[in-house]
Amino acid sequence: MATTYFSKRNLHFLLHEVFNADELTQYEYFSAHDRETFNLVIDSATYIADTLMYPYLKEVDQNQPELKNGQVTVHPKVKEFMHAMGEAGLIGAGFSFEQGGQQLPQMISSLVGFILMAANNGMMYSGLTSGAAHLITSFGSPALNEFYVPQMLAGKWQGTMALTEPQAGSSLSDVTTSATPQPDGTYKIKGQKVFISAGDHDAAENIIHLMLARIDGAPKGTKGISLFVVPKYRPDETGAFVDNDVQSTGVYHKMGQKGVPAMHLTMGSNDNTLGYLVGEPHQGLPYMFQMMNEARIGVGMTAAAIATAAYYAALQYAKERPQSRRLNEKNRLDAPQTPIINHPDVRRMLLFQKSVTEGSLSLLLEAARLYDISRVAEGEEKENAFLLLDLLMPVAKSFPSEMGVQSVSQSLQTFGGYGFTEDFPVEQLYRDIRITPIYEGTTGIQAQDLLGRKMTMKGGKAPQLLFAEISKVIADASLFDDLKPYGDQLAGELKRTQDVFVSLMPHAMKGDTERYLADATLFLELFGIVVVAWQWLKQAVVARQALLTKNPEGDDLAFYEGKIHTMKFYFHYEVPKTLGLAQRLKDPEVLTIVSEKELAL
């Protein structure tokens, strides 16, 4: 097994050299922190990942949770892990001091998630609790806050997001779980939820579902959905805990992320499930959407983390595995075999993995930084950060997950036949990462969000802001002879992206949404390639500056040169994919819209 699953050097580079995270501490809200506290949090997460997660990577996969007599049993380390997370203050890392948190930026708390998920994404419990607790702190009453949040941040109570129903997956407007008002202000909940991650298990003393349901008589569609706290055990009048009639109907057996039970839950079988309204009635979906950027950064981080762990496993194997001789020395049969990293095809696969994983992480930190600024800044700065973040989110969720799937596939390929066996971790990571293009909005949904909403909101202001940001990096790059051509190339890609968008606009103008969005997934792919090119050029500029000013040596020299080299790889190998995508997107031929006459597919 690989002993390295992420690079702390790269984390520090992105955080401190590329994104200057400590600039955030100039804002009042983050002023208690500095670079040292940021690094301490990262070290603390690393310690937990090293000791309580990574050693159990395979065990957690091979002993998936089972449902017996209504009880779900998970790996015994989960409890220890959650308590350690609670004690280290990592579940509440991003919460305010007032809420019992550490008031850390999203940049830091999402890196905590990255480290944990790189170590063992089958122990994905703490992020769910954070997300659920954050809904309560953001929209819930003081009573809900006082009762639930401290136990959740301590790692004693598990939080979940309970949205999906058998008939309502991508289409949340079709949620039918019902909530009937009771005289005491509570609601009786009835219905079913599926795919609820960590929806029941024995490592937590209670499970707190943040659940979408429809109050009796509510409007149809998304405008009639409300948000409730629905605990597994609720307090009775005496304060004692009683069963809240949330039944574990089934546990899904999955291809990957086997350590986390995905539950099928039934509420109200005995007409005895109580829910507590969070915020106002019918505001459930807007509340969820306000949390969605955070959740989607989390999924992107998970995907980037899994792909990173696979990359380091493949890299180590490629350095150690001798096979064949170099192609120009094929006939030297007496020569020892060369490590496969010396074969151009293997090196290409590794550079692809590096470009995807480090490009993804950079993009996600960019998004997290915008999230932080949108929270603590004011006026135009706040508004612009919000718009940019909103625009980048579909990409920051889907690029790491879609390209991460391909990246792990190349990690597996690097191992050859061994990659297909349980002797190495990549086959597991290959299975695990495949869920990321599905949950928190499939890639198709992200694409509709990008092209159907984000590109056009506020008169197209978001892409204008983005292009201005990218142009700044192009200007920075133009100061260095070796980087200027890549800046020029990126400028051309911006132009291409705009051309494509302009060619699609008439369909939107005519109100033909179906046609406008028919190839939205390909537009998302194109947009993602360009956005990550921006992230790579940004990293390369910083690396070039460091090479010129810091006079680095040894590993440090190789690190910075590796950054520039990988940027070049990305521009020479990945960016040209926009040619084919643009051709297709501008192509007037319609082939995927249903006509009356059905085809035999």
Add this chain to the structure above:
Amino acid sequence: MATTYFSKRNLHFLLHEVFNADELTQYEYFSAHDRETFNLVIDSATYIADTLMYPYLKEVDQNQPELKNGQVTVHPKVKEFMHAMGEAGLIGAGFSFEQGGQQLPQMISSLVGFILMAANNGMMYSGLTSGAAHLITSFGSPALNEFYVPQMLAGKWQGTMALTEPQAGSSLSDVTTSATPQPDGTYKIKGQKVFISAGDHDAAENIIHLMLARIDGAPKGTKGISLFVVPKYRPDETGAFVDNDVQSTGVYHKMGQKGVPAMHLTMGSNDNTLGYLVGEPHQGLPYMFQMMNEARIGVGMTAAAIATAAYYAALQYAKERPQSRRLNEKNRLDAPQTPIINHPDVRRMLLFQKSVTEGSLSLLLEAARLYDISRVAEGEEKENAFLLLDLLMPVAKSFPSEMGVQSVSQSLQTFGGYGFTEDFPVEQLYRDIRITPIYEGTTGIQAQDLLGRKMTMKGGKAPQLLFAEISKVIADASLFDDLKPYGDQLAGELKRTQDVFVSLMPHAMKGDTERYLADATLFLELFGIVVVAWQWLKQAVVARQALLTKNPEGDDLAFYEGKIHTMKFYFHYEVPKTLGLAQRLKDPEVLTIVSEKELAL
């Protein structure tokens, strides 16, 4: 679970309408057959697949073979399946009457494999036996033939291909298993083999390994490798079977194809493993290579079959699963949800799957047809078929497997969250197919074979022949107004492919093989896209002719129109990928060849 895992209609279309398989019966060797016997064999395979394979798809996956006390136990149905295959004459389908076979074309026997692997690729036993027996019939002595082949074709004895060793995977020249001549003409074998599929199990009475080993004192490298029959049980002087000291050292636990044990074998632990030389000494690798086209068609068929089964599962789900409303009817909340096949993004994913799977199958039948002609024709016809086949093989192995992996991924995505669960077959097929870009020569090895050998052999005659074949289809297409633009597009792609090749040639001329082949995998990808475009245009021409002459109705009409539609899809969505590939391949920047100065990857 899906009840359809392949389309017999499509098989008949390809076999009888596109490739006119019965033309083969004009050759003496195949003259005992006609269209009816071909169809009977396909029906016979379908019956076995339906009754003995498909019902056990999941069972075989969930009860993987275990090694206990040196014995490997497999699913009880394997024995029944192999006997049924033997009785139906399907293991020997491609063998001559003289050898106890049915003397059927490869076109038919490889379709048998396609059907079986679509039903349950975890029961991949019979093809291995056919391949091993074929090595004996092609190069072995009459004694070896008489003793081994009948039992193998009857499904009683399992055959294997025992090539790979711990230090010799892609690099077969590094095989070290030794063979020491004995006075009686046999050899004592000592060494280890890994990843030997079906290398030991209890459903066969004996296991017959076709094993590569090096006779003491043999030349180094590939020129000193010999081929041996090494049985699990060998006959002693009295004719009784004794243990041949082939020990099952371990069974690999794999991500997919779990029904077939991949064995680690140790020969000669007790200095008591005998091997029987097949053919001449030191000719092992050439013998293997002569069988390789057949084996690689088999792997391509396996990949195409798995992807086909996943496609039909996704198609059925997409027709039945209601979710959301059509994009131009988003606000009609009272309207029922629409089946997801009506969403353009889902339809795009399905058309992608159809274009990959049916394009792959068509290419594989083309290869099988050339294989048949190269066997039974004479003179220039034989030679040309050989050359074309040799050129197409790397593509016919790698396109179905590489694109098949992506296709099954899109099948899974079509299911959304359900695709990730064991409730549907796609998660299993997603795991199963991932081995196909690895075994029988990884994609990287196929790429080196294509660009490094096949493109240039005999002064580049093979690509000339191919381009002439493609030009014929372009000419056929030009007779139909709606197909002509696609023919023109394909002609442009041929030009592009030639340009790319010409731009790479100088490196080969200079003897800089490493540089010449640095991006060979991308050349293979480009070449594959163009070759499959040819297959799609060929199918579209036949469909157009059928629409004009047969006046089809109902399902038949939809079938032919679906073919033309899918051809268009492939040309509009997939072919443009050549733009980016060509740009990269012609790009002079070298980024994957190791220099003295090491980069921090």
